[in-house]
Amino acid sequence: xxxxxxxxxxxxxxxxxxxxxxxxxxxxxxxxxxxxxxxxxxxxxxxxxxxxxxxxxxxxxxxxxxxxxxxxxxxxxxxxxxxxxxxxxxxxxxxxxxxxxxxxxxxxxxxxxxxxxxxxxxxxxxxxxxxxxxxxxxxxxxxxxxxxxxxxxxxxxxxxxxxxxxxxxxxxxxxxxxxxxxxxxxxxxxxxxxxxxxxxxxxxxxxxxxxxxxxxxxxxxxxxxxxxxxxxxxxxxxxxxxxxxxxxxxxxxxxxxxxxxxxxxxxxxxxxxxxxxxxxxxxxxxxxxxxxxxxxxxxxxxxxxxxxxxxxxxxxxxxxxxxxxxxxxxxxxxxxxxxxxxxxxxxxxxxxxxxxxxxxxxxxxxxxxxxxxxxxxxxxxxxxxxxxxxxxxxxxxxx
Numbered sequence: 001x002x003x004x005x006x007x008x009x010x011x012x013x014x015x016x017x018x019x020x021x022x023x024x025x026x027x028x029x030x031x032x033x034x035x036x037x038x039x040x041x042x043x044x045x046x047x048x049x050x051x052x053x054x055x056x057x058x059x060x061x062x063x064x065x066x067x068x069x070x071x072x073x074x075x076x077x078x079x080x081x082x083x084x085x086x087x088x089x090x091x092x093x094x095x096x097x098x099x100x101x102x103x104x105x106x107x108x109x110x111x112x113x114x115x116x117x118x119x120x121x122x123x124x125x126x127x128x129x130x131x132x133x134x135x136x137x138x139x140x141x142x143x144x145x146x147x148x149x150x151x152x153x154x155x156x157x158x159x160x161x162x163x164x165x166x167x168x169x170x171x172x173x174x175x176x177x178x179x180x181x182x183x184x185x186x187x188x189x190x191x192x193x194x195x196x197x198x199x200x201x202x203x204x205x206x207x208x209x210x211x212x213x214x215x216x217x218x219x220x221x222x223x224x225x226x227x228x229x230x231x232x233x234x235x236x237x238x239x240x241x242x243x244x245x246x247x248x249x250x251x252x253x254x255x256x257x258x259x260x261x262x263x264x265x266x267x268x269x270x271x272x273x274x275x276x277x278x279x280x281x282x283x284x285x286x287x288x289x290x291x292x293x294x295x296x297x298x299x300x301x302x303x304x305x306x307x308x309x310x311x312x313x314x315x316x317x318x319x320x321x322x323x324x325x326x327x328x329x330x331x332x333x334x335x336x337x338x339x340x341x342x343x344x345x346x347x348x349x350x351x352x353x354x355x356x357x358x359x360x361x362x363x364x365x366x367x368x369x370x371x372x373x374x375x376x377x378x379x380x381x382x383x384x385x386x387x388x389x390x391x392x393x394x395x396x397x398x399x
Contacts, residue, residue: 037310092186310368
């Protein structure tokens with residue numbers, strides 16, 4: 001047997017032995033963009049001792065997409081926040097009131113000699129005296145001359161006017177009282193964040209809505225498709241894309257005293273890795289995109305590399321989006337469930353499901369290589385190892 005023949009057989013036997021008896025070890029030597037489909041599905045973290053969380057593998061089906069969309073709906077403002085009663089401008093501690101008192105002529109208590117400033121004189125027989133503005137005390141009272149301290153919290157200005165008028169009868173000459181709320185500090189909402197003017201906005205009996213408040217704050221600074229709005233009320237918070245709120249009138253909810261509205265410039269993105277035409281971080285609108293749109297934005301999967309059954313979405317999922325059985329063995333991380341959604345693109349029907357499957361911020365879209373790609377790598381290495389031997393044999397023969 002010649003040197004050429006023996007060397008070729010030795011190299012061939014070595015690679016075939018590695019390929020047939022130790023595939024997993026040998027595959028680890030190949031250059032690769034990530035795990036194969038079987039490696040992802042096997043979920044090695046479930047049995048490893050490296051303290052990594054167990055990851056649940058969930059097939060993308062119409063029910064899966066429906067559960068995710070249902071969980072998103074539960075976060076809509078119209079679902080999270082109950083309807084509020086119309087604002088009646090009830091007075092509370094910290095509000096500032098102005099009291100105007102009229103007396104018929106001749107005035108008994110509030111005449112021209114009074115130290116109070118005279119604001120209005122409608123006729124020779126009626127004078128109006130404006131008392132100094134008063135801040136409603138913590139105990140909910142204000143002080144009116146010749147009346148004393150009166151409780152005003154929880155009442156509107158009309159009720160307070162009648163209360164003071166009743167208390168002055170028999171003391172003043174046909175008194176009439178008008179109370180005006182000059183500074184509202186208890187029925188305000190707060191608008192902050194990515195708006196042109198962060199401000200406190202008093203709520204009027206008109207019952208301002210969410211978009212009204214944003215408009216009063218000068219609107220948002222960035223394009224609406226990149227802005228999300230967070231609402232906080234009575235310990236509850238929820239976030240929605242501004243564009244969705246504009247398109248959904250029911251989520252343009254009436255505001256309640258104490259609401260805090262925060263506008264965020266939030267450029268969402270997902271990362272595409274593996275056998276896609278482009279491996280990159282891809283920004284998308286705050287309103288969200290579907291899996292089909294995400295694949296299109298990275299140029300789809302590569303025909304020569306991709307495993308059509310090995311398309312995966314890695315995500316920290318809202319527990320409300322997965323069933324109890326699916327998260328039975330999973331561990332929560334910061335209140336989220338680590339899951340891997342598996343998509344079988346060889347099934348034509350999955351394209352309809354993928355149109356309803358939402359991509360979320362920080363998702364990782366990974367497409368594994370087909371098994372034939374790994375075989376091709378093996379053959380390339382085999383050829384590259386044998387070719388020098390063949391070439392040397394040819395030269396030694398004098399060809």
